[in-house]
Amino acid sequence: MTDSVAMGEGVSADAVGRTGPGWSDLGALCLTFFALGVTVNVLVLERVGSESLTVVAAIAINSATTELAYVAVRDAGGTQLAAVIAGWVVASRFGLLAVSLGARLRVGHWHRAAAGLQSFDPNVAFAIQQRSARDVVRVFWRVTAAMHVGWLSGIAVGVFLGNVIGDAQRFGLDAVFPAALLAIIGNLLRRRSGALAAAVGGGLCLVLIPIAPAGVPIIASLIGAVVALAVTSGDPT
Template sequence: MPSRPEPRGEDRRASFQAGARAAIPYASVGALLSMSFGVLARDAGFPVAAVIVMSAVVFAGSAQFAAVAILAGGGSAGAAIAAAALMNSRFLPMGVALGPSLPGPPLLRAAQGQTVVDASWAMANRGDGTFDRWFLFGSTAPQYVTWMTGTTVGALGGNLLGDTSRFGFDAIYPMFFLALLIAEIKDRRTAAVAGAGALVALSLVEVAPAGLPVLAASLVALWGLRRQEPSR
């Protein structure tokens, strides 16, 4: 796998700042999405503190929404945790791809990997098999701030907002991931892989447990991308 020298000083700062600027649109959307989560979690009976702590620790919209939906529907905590884990299963292949670009011993690399979110991972990808970790850190920072801010506002002021579907908040999450997908489609083959993954997910969404469609689509995408690699 190709490698690049670790940037120093001003280069790190410049990369971090570039990441923060690039993440502004995603951070703005994240604020609205997390506000919606805060409202929905409070409507489901979650205490304010639990809602805020969940966002602070999990920091993953799909997993949080899935867990709240299951618990609100009378499901067990075990089922909610399993669904959240499946929803976040996409981070496994993302972490495998990112790992070689993170320096240091295993624990330090694992700590750096906690900054991965979908938009940051996609934007930090240099396209040659390596990732700009300082760009990754910079792009995640504002997203975390707005995620926590939106959650807090939603949890504390949810009663004032009422039904979030009136404002189109329910469409924000799928549109967010659609924007990421479109940005990553660079040729016909990646378009075909994306389409195959989407078909698999759509075929399973009504019959499979929450999170399994995402996992299945991820496996399809991994297989498709592996097929793109030149033979050695």
């Protein structure tokens, strides 16, 4: 845990403050998930043709990347089985994020289960950068709430007004999610260990995208974390 505690230091006016995200950060996250909700649900609705199924899928699966992966494999002519497996595989990162979050949570079982089911990149990344166990929980749910306000209104707009908006890509909405992720892990990248993990993980993914089955490049990026752990084990924490 020493690594994450030390991470609070050196944080100044940028995205992640010691006391957690401010209102402008939460607003931006809300907008980000709104954009994601619109884009994903326009795509899914086009393919399933049922508004109710699109809404239930978005809320029950609770993972835009899983939906995107499933749709991508089906569009490429993959079987149902291949598409489902791809959807599961890309969601494995939520399991890993839940591990990171779980290691910092000091709460009861039901609370843990609820937090685990809501593990996403932004809320876990913001939460684990907090110093105290109390702040981890507080920041986690605050960011989760902001994300869901955006995601749920994005679903509504995508499903019921999708044909009015037209091509969401015209507004650069597809760049919103990766840019938000980069801003969120920005502080992790300022440390040698974090930068190395990201460089190896991202590099492996880049190399594997053209040759490995969908989803595998993201799983393989785990190796980046292991390499960084081994190489920087002597670093001050």
